[in-house]
Amino acid sequence: MTAQHAMIAGLAVALLALPHFVAPYFMHLLIQILLWGFVYTSWSIMGRFGFVSLGHGAFMGVGAYVPALLWNYTGLTPWIGIPVGIGFAVLLGLIVGYPCFRLKVVGHYFALVTLALSQVVMLSIVAARDVTGGSLGFTPKAVGHSWFALQFPEKIYFYAISVALWFGGLAVWYWIDRGIDREALDAISEDEEAAASIGINVIREKLRVTLISAGLTALGGAIYGQYMMYLNPETVSGIAVSLQIVFAAIVGGTYTAVGPTVGALLTISLNEGLRVAFGTNFIGAANTIYGILLVLFIVFMPRGIVGTIQDAIKGSRRGKAAFYSAIRRPSSADQ
Amino acid sequence: MDIYLLEAIINGILLGGVLALLALGLNLIFGVIDVVWIAYADLVMCGMYLIYYLNAELNWPLLLACAWVAALGVLVHVLIIAPILGSAPINQLLATGGLLFFLQSFATLLFGTDFRNIGVRLPIIELNGIYISSARLLAFAVAGAGAIALYFFLRRTFVGTAIRAIAQDRDIVGLMGIDQRHIYLVTSAIGGALAGLAACLLTLQYDVHPFIGNTFGPLLFMICVLGGLGDMIGGFVAAFVMSQIIAIGGYYFSTELSYVFAFTFFIVLMFVRPRGVFSR
Numbered sequence: 001m002t003a004q005h006a007m008i009a010g011l012a013v014a015l016l017a018l019p020h021f022v023a024p025y026f027m028h029l030l031i032q033i034l035l036w037g038f039v040y041t042s043w044s045i046m047g048r049f050g051f052v053s054l055g056h057g058a059f060m061g062v063g064a065y066v067p068a069l070l071w072n073y074t075g076l077t078p079w080i081g082i083p084v085g086i087g088f089a090v091l092l093g094l095i096v097g098y099p100c101f102r103l104k105v106v107g108h109y110f111a112l113v114t115l116a117l118s119q120v121v122m123l124s125i126v127a128a129r130d131v132t133g134g135s136l137g138f139t140p141k142a143v144g145h146s147w148f149a150l151q152f153p154e155k156i157y158f159y160a161i162s163v164a165l166w167f168g169g170l171a172v173w174y175w176i177d178r179g180i181d182r183e184a185l186d187a188i189s190e191d192e193e194a195a196a197s198i199g200i201n202v203i204r205e206k207l208r209v210t211l212i213s214a215g216l217t218a219l220g221g222a223i224y225g226q227y228m229m230y231l232n233p234e235t236v237s238g239i240a241v242s243l244q245i246v247f248a249a250i251v252g253g254t255y256t257a258v259g260p261t262v263g264a265l266l267t268i269s270l271n272e273g274l275r276v277a278f279g280t281n282f283i284g285a286a287n288t289i290y291g292i293l294l295v296l297f298i299v300f301m302p303r304g305i306v307g308t309i310q311d312a313i314k315g316s317r318r319g320k321a322a323f324y325s326a327i328r329r330p331s332s333a334d335q
Numbered sequence: 336m337d338i339y340l341l342e343a344i345i346n347g348i349l350l351g352g353v354l355a356l357l358a359l360g361l362n363l364i365f366g367v368i369d370v371v372w373i374a375y376a377d378l379v380m381c382g383m384y385l386i387y388y389l390n391a392e393l394n395w396p397l398l399l400a401c402a403w404v405a406a407l408g409v410l411v412h413v414l415i416i417a418p419i420l421g422s423a424p425i426n427q428l429l430a431t432g433g434l435l436f437f438l439q440s441f442a443t444l445l446f447g448t449d450f451r452n453i454g455v456r457l458p459i460i461e462l463n464g465i466y467i468s469s470a471r472l473l474a475f476a477v478a479g480a481g482a483i484a485l486y487f488f489l490r491r492t493f494v495g496t497a498i499r500a501i502a503q504d505r506d507i508v509g510l511m512g513i514d515q516r517h518i519y520l521v522t523s524a525i526g527g528a529l530a531g532l533a534a535c536l537l538t539l540q541y542d543v544h545p546f547i548g549n550t551f552g553p554l555l556f557m558i559c560v561l562g563g564l565g566d567m568i569g570g571f572v573a574a575f576v577m578s579q580i581i582a583i584g585g586y587y588f589s590t591e592l593s594y595v596f597a598f599t600f601f602i603v604l605m606f607v608r609p610r611g612v613f614s615r
Binding site: 113290293294 | 428440447549553560609
């Protein structure tokens, strides 16, 4: 436990010291990695229990668009607008989540219902083009450096915000991981009927992690919008974003805290690396490689990079013990 | 009745024909192999590019695309689906989602993002002031013929019977002397061939570009789920219901809003009939 605390402290110091050494371009990448890492972590809060949502693009889109629209049209500060956006996202999660869990819409039926949800939100944004700018995107009114408008042209502010956000996401992840409900959620992900039969309130448990996950994703979307100062329905909502979230989380590893962040690190640096290497000659090269990797990961490494590394370390450290525990609990080992 | 509304309804029915054909292919694969191919619409995209190059450049006949995409379907099954047949359904769904990413970006890499068409434009028929595209009419007729051919194949041939049997009980079929892996390959090939046929029909109406699968892919899943995944007739009917919602919604409001209606309708119906509208 103390080693873990030391690691966290070391990481915090490193993250705080980093801005003094790196160029603005890398600052931009770091902020992106941290923000997307936060969003992916938010997804994995429910995704790790096998509740695979393809609707997180919807929550992110609502979280990003609501504060920006309120700011441009009513001048309402994002300090109020962001909570309102989160509120809408949570409400949306409730409207779709409750009937889903009540009526036991699970597995790929759940994935497809949530997929429809992300399309509904994206197409609504496009359809309301008079207000939202449609596919052309939406730019919040810029006022320069302002705490009131939560706009900072200097990258250092958003760097600090994203570090805080990212740590906050991890804290929520650990809070759920350590809590008593985690056992209940594990039981539900193994067998819903059996979990209900031993007195677990399946609907309440599932709904709670879904709403937490939706709210955090909306927060991530809002901060992303404030940082980029430009929103586009294609980049903050819809199926593409939903799939991007799910895949990065899976590549990194859904069952560990830092897995989704590793996914963000890998996918964003891969994308940028290929972009720098090939320029614009090979549009799509990065995603081609990305697509192949995704298939390979799901076929050969369903536990993701971090999960596989952890297994390997555990395996070599106490080979026999891991082997026997795997025999005793085959279901949790091969999930 | 308003003549433009009538035109929208007729166009909706004609559009439904192609969607129904694709829903049949996807449902066949789901019913038999028990895997949701998220990338199914992108196989159609591949078929459209093959047609573009083989027909427009080399003048090969259009329908050969069926064979190409059938081969592609087998390839997808052997490379991606077969290794993960035993894993969680959601992983299978995500693996074909990875394939979707791959196909779209690989097409972008190879062909760029230009819109291309084969330069064949069929005439538009005028009937009492109603304009009907004959490409759509042809697509509807061929899709209907394809559906009937598939019906007789499944009913009247040994392989077709085996396919229906495997959809009912995949474990017992092995005892009847049927090799499941063989049937899976045949099913993937038929699914691919239907996607290829749909590609032939769609190239006559639309320009091909790497992301064309996104325009009707999501709708296709909604149709299949609405009809009950694996339920052929349900999917067939649902295709026409959804295309009507889109056609009429598009007439009164806008295309995007009509899709919003269609997807919302889907979500609501999933709560009313979680296992498909026609489930018993």
